[in-house]
Amino acid sequence: MSDAAFPPHAHPFRMIDVVLDLERERCTTVKSVTADEVVRDDSQTAAGRYPLSLLAEAMAQAAVPLGGIPGGEHEQAAPEGRCGRGVLAGIDRLRLLRPVRPGDRLLITATVLGRQGALLRIRSVAERADASPEEGVVAEGEFTIVVEESE
Numbered sequence: 001m002s003d004a005a006f007p008p009h010a011h012p013f014r015m016i017d018v019v020l021d022l023e024r025e026r027c028t029t030v031k032s033v034t035a036d037e038v039v040r041d042d043s044q045t046a047a048g049r050y051p052l053s054l055l056a057e058a059m060a061q062a063a064v065p066l067g068g069i070p071g072g073e074h075e076q077a078a079p080e081g082r083c084g085r086g087v088l089a090g091i092d093r094l095r096l097l098r099p100v101r102p103g104d105r106l107l108i109t110a111t112v113l114g115r116q117g118a119l120l121r122i123r124s125v126a127e128r129a130d131a132s133p134e135e136g137v138v139a140e141g142e143f144t145i146v147v148e149e150s151e
Helices: 052-068
Strands: 018-022 026-032 084-096 105-116 119-128 137-149
Touching (some): 052 105, 052 119, 105 137
Antiparallel strands (some): 105 119
16 A cells, blocks of 8 residues: 555554555555554553553544545535545544553454535444454544545
């Protein structure tokens, strides 16, 4: 996947490592949590925990490439010919279900719930790549993305 699919961020603010799949209504990305990243002290383990605020940023960044794709299932609500970058406008129903620790490899899937004008409503789910289905999901939430037109 080219860098055009990534949000316009550079290290250390680029939270996603790889865009695995990019379709009209869904984007799947990989986030590898390393010990070099900021983690909160956790008295129960030596490894610490990845902060929810940074996980939310990674989940939002997984949705941003969808702002550059016009149409899809919700095409009737999208302005004709609109294609551009997405900017985070809101976060709703964000839940941390399990702690994320250094060494975890997360698959983050962002799915379009709806489009209205320049707004995209996205649901993002982060899950451990190597966990069983019942233990895999670590966080979920809904994001509002504003699509800025390309110049």
